[in-house]
Amino acid sequence: MTAQLTFVHALSPLHAGIGQGAGVIDLPIAREKATGIPFLPGSSLKGALRALCEDGDMCKKIFGPTTAGGDANNDYASSIQFSDQRLLLLPVRSLAGTFAWVTSPYVLHRFVRDLQDIRLDSLPSIPQPQDYNQCYIVGNTSKITIPRRNRVVLEDLDLIPQNGDIRTWATWIGPKLFAETAWQTMLTERLCITHDDLFNFLIDTALEITTRIKLKEDTKTVDTVTGGLWYEEALPAETVLYGVASATPTKAANISAQKVFEELAKLTNKAVQLGGKATVGRGVCRVQLMSGGAQA
Numbered sequence: 001m002t003a004q005l006t007f008v009h010a011l012s013p014l015h016a017g018i019g020q021g022a023g024v025i026d027l028p029i030a031r032e033k034a035t036g037i038p039f040l041p042g043s044s045l046k047g048a049l050r051a052l053c054e055d056g057d058m059c060k061k062i063f064g065p066t067t068a069g070g071d072a073n074n075d076y077a078s079s080i081q082f083s084d085q086r087l088l089l090l091p092v093r094s095l096a097g098t099f100a101w102v103t104s105p106y107v108l109h110r111f112v113r114d115l116q117d118i119r120l121d122s123l124p125s126i127p128q129p130q131d132y133n134q135c136y137i138v139g140n141t142s143k144i145t146i147p148r149r150n151r152v153v154l155e156d157l158d159l160i161p162q163n164g165d166i167r168t169w170a171t172w173i174g175p176k177l178f179a180e181t182a183w184q185t186m187l188t189e190r191l192c193i194t195h196d197d198l199f200n201f202l203i204d205t206a207l208e209i210t211t212r213i214k215l216k217e218d219t220k221t222v223d224t225v226t227g228g229l230w231y232e233e234a235l236p237a238e239t240v241l242y243g244v245a246s247a248t249p250t251k252a253a254n255i256s257a258q259k260v261f262e263e264l265a266k267l268t269n270k271a272v273q274l275g276g277k278a279t280v281g282r283g284v285c286r287v288q289l290m291s292g293g294a295q296a
Contacts, residue, residue, distance in 0.1 A: 002261070004245050005242060005289070005290040006242060006243045006287060007240065007241070008040060008085050008240070008242070008274065008285050008287055009178075009239075009240050009288070010235055010240075010284075011271060011284045011285060013235065013283075014040065015232060015234040015235075015275045015276050016038075016044055017030065017276050026232070027231070029207070036200065036203065037086070038235055039086050039241070042081070042082035045082050045085060045287070049287075060253075061249075061255040062078070062255065063080065064077055076250045076253060079247060079249040079255055081246045081247075082244075083243040085241040085243040086243060087203070087239070088111060090102045090203060091237070091238035092202055094153065095153035095154075096146050097145075097190055100144045100152070101187060101240070102192045102199065102202060105196055106199075108126045109126060114244060117244065123168075124166075127193055129193065129194060129195040131160075131195065132195050133157075133160055134159060135160070135193060135195075136162045138166055138188050138189065139163050142190070144189070152192065154194075155202070159194070170184075174187045176288065176290050207234065207235060209232070210231070210234065211229065212229070213228045213230075215228070232277070245261075247260040261289065264289060265289055268288070268289060271284050272284075272287050
């Protein structure tokens, strides 16, 4: 099995929904049961890439036959498997610098654990804020600090900035996520590591909530008969997620793991639409693949 790391960068709000919700939000996004952290199902990424594949024979070799039935001797499994894409960086409104890319020690520890399965890179230590009102930033080059107050204000949260070894994190992630030097620099200037509990608060309060209404076709007024008002939840634009893509070709597929990733690279060389609400511009994303090590 050969694996690569995947990065998903949302260029527009991303709605990976779970259907009808039972709470205040009518159409919530998918969240992990234990942690409550949002994620993008691997099936969403796989389905979107399959839809972009135009070579029918190659598409079948990579993604498997389109039908589950038929002659069992002719059917075989997909040569590529995608894990769920986990949240890595959450964009949060900042009083200085427009917004900050926020993460937490738990998210980074999980990222390192997943990365160790496919790479041998030596990653920096993970700072651990000791209090809810602390956050780690990249020293004097940070754009999210209010200089005269020496504070970082995210949404309505007033945080005390700490200097830690997070520049290495920014310089490690940046080139793998962004091809443009300007965006790599922007990540360094806006990276922020908060306490795990504060991060959990932000993933509940800093997501995008959109109010939608249904109009009557003839009068263009709210359709109150069928319930014309509902609320949709989405990960905001600039959200960054990550996951693992594993290539395990079958003999029937007659394709190498290297060829699988070469073809996937062609499919991800332009923006990909992921999740729901495509007709209103949701889910426009960039997908990046990063080579990993081979696993037996």
